[in-house]
Amino acid sequence: MRFRDLKRQYQVLKAGIDKAILDVAASGAYIMGPQVKELERELADYVGTRHCISCASGTDALTLALKAWGIKQGDAVFVPDFTFFASAEAVSLEGATPIFVDVDRETFNIDPADLADKIEATLRKGDLTPKVIIAVDLFGLPANYPALRRIARKHNLHILEDGAQGFGGTLNGKRNCSFGDISTTSFFPGKPLGCYGDGGACFTDNDEWAALMDSYRMHGKGSSKYENVRIGMNSRMDTIQASILQVKLKAFAEELAAVNKAAAEYTARLTDIVETPVVPAGCLSSWAQYTVKLNSKPERDGLQAYLKGQEIPSMVYYPTPMHRQKAYANLGLSESECPVADRLCDTVLSLPVHPYISSEEIDEVCDAIETFLHREKGDRKEKE
Structure with missing residues (x-):
């Protein structure tokens, strides 16, 4: 018995996956090939957002979102205490400070009541500026977004949905990875929708943020990859991973x-x-x-x-x-x-x-x- 049986999944989807991989191998377009853009359109349509920006991992997706918002030293980002390390690690790598928030014992997701208390405590202390709430859709279940949105509006905060484990879940008919001002997911092999390596994506309806994340993922590119208008990162999706995800998305x-x-x-x-x-x-x-x-x-x-x-x-x-x-x-x-x-x-x-x-x-x-x-x-x- 396997914890998450990827070998059994491969046997079921083998014909389509093998063809997809061989087509990419024959094409020579191994990074950001046409399948990547096709996948981004398919994922945006599935989730229900204007934009999907693929990248090299779920952790990079969080980083791209924080960079698009200019999160920096002196900023406070509220993170659930019960989650994978990457949810806070991305915050620290931008120089900001994670403020850990307790979770609901039944859903495992961030507790809106403790979040409200932690924001008020941060404001009273005065050494950090609250900027972002990271809500993790832990184990596949969407967080309590109606309550979180009320808190975010009260304090003028962005919501970053960490849907690394949540792709495919829904809340009142709306799909996970569409609840944040920017939402992210991971395509790590063991995730609900996984590739055969690392991969991730960001989702948003905001044109400006989408353009910024597209730039940041390719070394801060401007009008071309050889015009660099900001300091970025190397976080492009491999075409083979995109082609595998296209097959898996159909199933x-x-x-x-x-x-x-x-x-x-x-x-x-x-x-x-x-x-x-x-x-x-x-x-x-x-x-x-x-x-x-x-x-x-x-x-x-x-x-x-x-x-x-x-x-x-x-x-x-x-x-x-x-x-x-x-x-x-x-x-x-x-x-x-x-x-x-x-x-x-x-x-x-x-x-x-x-x-x-x-x-x-x-x-x-x-x-x-x-x-x-x-x-x-x-x-x-x-x-x-």
Whole structure:
């Protein structure tokens, strides 16, 4: 069993992917070939934005957005505490300061109430200027954008949607990667829509920001690649990756339906055994991860070890909250900065899920979880 079975996906899509790769190899246009522009149009149409600007990774996509807004030293950017390091790393690389915000324990996404408190605290302190809210669509579920937009308007802040795990999810019929003033995603192989290497994209309706991000991704180009009007970066998409994504995008609707079916099977089996993921009304998740919560760190770690012994893969996303990462020790943050994130880091466990997982495999995972927890319950009773 694989955590996210990319080999099985390849076998299903093999004919189209092989042809796409060979067509690029024969064309000689290996970087920013015509397939890249075609893909950008297809992605913009799918998401529902005016512009899609592809780039070399999801992290670069965040960087391009921050550069387009001129984020710099002295600026405060509000980042969920429970997320992958890149969400804050991009902020620091621009010289700005990430302010970590606690998350909702049910959705895992940024908590609007704590965000409002953190913005007010930053304003009172006065040494940083609030500029941006980064909302991460964690594990495939859209953040609470109506609440976030009200806060952003109140304080005149931009929203940067980090949809690295969220491509394909929806909120009230609107697709993820369309909620931010600029939105980003990642095409890392394990993401809901993944290529065979690194890749990313930015989405926006703003013509000026789109032009700036297009310039920044190609060394700050002006009217041509040999006219450089700003200091930029090298973040172009390889044509082979774009061609693979075109094939996968055609199959994406079917895969999205299949992974939601798999998640529903997990939930039906596990609801009375562990705390299963919550999908609020009006939301559709793209299920980058199916993440359950256990009662304690020892229980979570014990279950993960047991599953490994049964040759069932699982992952902990994430073992350390952002405010306790060594890279941010210089910020002098309190150990109790974000208590919900702290608790989640000790109790979450992500199970194998992908569009091609079988019902038999789901049953195998659920049976193993039930066996372990039943045994643990018996052991506790004996000790009592």
